[in-house]
Amino acid sequence: MSISLTRFKSNNFWNGPAGGWGLVGGRCVAMTQSGLMTKISAALAGLLLAVGWPAGAGPKGNPQASDEPVTVSSDHPRLFLRPARLRLLKRERERASARWQQFDAFLAGNAPLPEPGWALALYYQISGNAAAGRQAVAWALGPGADLRQLALVFDWCQDLLSEQQRRDLAARLQKGMAADAANDSIAAVRSRVLAAVALFDHVPEAPQRELEGVVRNWWNGKMAPAIKKGSSVVARDDAYPLFELLHAMRDSTTLDLRECCPRFFKDFPIEHLVSHYPAVYEAPENEYRIGPPLKPDQPDLRLAALSRAAELAMVAYDVNAAESQVLQGWLMHDQFMLRGTFGAPYEFLWANPYQPGLSYYLAPLVYHNPDSGRLFIRSSWEDDARWFAYFDGGAQMFADGHLTVVNPRSVAAPISLGEAVVCLGPCARKFRVKLEEEEAAFVVGLDPRRTYQVEIDDEEVLEAVTDAGGIIELDLPHGKEVGVRIREAPPLPAPGP
DSSP states (O other): OEEEOTTEEETTEEOSOOOBTTBSSSBOHHHHHHTOHHHHHHHHHHHHHHTTOOSOOSOOBOTTOTTSOOOOOOOSOOSSOOHHHHHHHHHHHHTTOHHHHHHHHHHHTTOOOSSHHHHHHHHHHHHOOHHHHHHHHHHHHSTTOOHHHHHHHHHHTGGGOOHHHHHHHHHHHHHHHHHTTTOOSHHHHHHHHHHHHHHBTTBSSHHHHHHHHIIIIIIIIIIHHHHHTTOOOSOGGGHHHHHHHHHHHHHHHOBOGGGGOHHHHHHHHHHHHHTSOSSEEEOSSOEEEOOSSOOSSSOOHHHHHHHHHHHHHHHHHOTTSHHHHHHHHHHOOGGGSOOSTTTHHHHHHHOOTTSOOOOGGGSOSEEEETTTTEEEEESOSSTTOOEEEEETTEEEEEETTEEEEEOTTSOOSOEEOSSEEEEEGGGGTEEEEEBOTTOEEEEESSOTTOEEEEEETTSOOEEEEOOTTSOEEEOOOBSSEEEEEEEEOOOOOOOOO
16 A cells, blocks of 8 residues: 655655664664674763763662552642753743743633643643633633543642632542543553542542552553563554653652663664654644654644654653663754644643754664564665664555555565665565675564574575564675575474473
8 A cells, every 4th residue: 555645745845746773672783783883882972971961860769669659749740840840941931932932822822722721731830820720720620621631730730729629620530530440551541640640648548549550550560561572562652641651650659660671661762763754744833753653644743743742751751861862863953843732832841952962863774673573774864765664563665755555475575775675575485685785684574483494595504583573684695695595493393201
């Protein structure tokens, strides 16, 4: 299937008619094979040292210590607006930064807001405008308020609430938590966590039970084991609610849920970055980078805004990590600043334009994460690059403004993208290929976690085990054409009596 994208641009021209990335876990294959990874790691370490960032950051709570009670002891505001961030945002207002001016214009001008509760409450916290805060409270007490926004209004507008309003909102939060208790999606759990943190010490027992259930049963019992096994339990569009959840837990309870899955979270920012399609989508309010999945008609710009918000929240969560600095370099381009009524509050809350970033050109053009079985390849970091992705059992190609969904079992010849060659479909079992210098080679679409025999011309037969997605990275000679044959390894003989 081929999808034509009407408003994607590449290099200012319209296309179409209408160890993580070298540190831990998912590896930058091309860099590793060319010997550049040591140089890049050293460069990152030197740049971080030059600006005075120590290694590691933030509290180091251990979520595996499930026998300890999960408690919240901080004062309101507890959610996201911890003292350092609150100071930063108030300075943004004093300096009349572009992000504040955009946010202020919408709120002061009474623009229709897609998410009025949390936007008005945030505006109140930063500006001190009590009228905006009272509007947020009135909205929360009205019909149709969702649990996430209820929690933020309750937390951020505490000093404006009458006792009756406080009781009414607390009752709504408890009712919302109970009504959604069976929903274990990341977004639903995030909302219940926000509600529990906001309610903690306002009502007995229920908030603590919710937080302890999330940590012990949902995270330690379900999510973390699945992540460690390479299961796709965190979809790309789950990134923003996941990081809201992580921020809320760490800021209020000092528990860092990432501690259970350090490899996954070390890879996550760079995998999120490289998963974007190369071309930029121009919308009336700002330009967007778009990630999969892509709808057949046009991108979902709300999801695109939340994708950027997720990356901003990732950087805010761990500002000292090398991956965060590369992501910051990717984010700090003014044409991508969220300027619409939906995105502007997210942009203002999470962005830190004063934080240095590293060039995203340090990110890999070839990213292979064997833990999750995902592969992303770009021909360059330019907007007109060719792009290939294999994840969750499906393959996609993006070139010349068009996205093509590839059937992994029907491709008859190797696909070359300059930085790597990919063999899938019928050619994954028998093919001839000539790799240029530093080019990587992958066989894609085999059975996951299975042993195969690989025969390369003039070399001994070797055995290779596919990763979680059925991918094998091949170590082939460069500069000459070779034949490759792949077949299932025979089963091991049964043990004797």
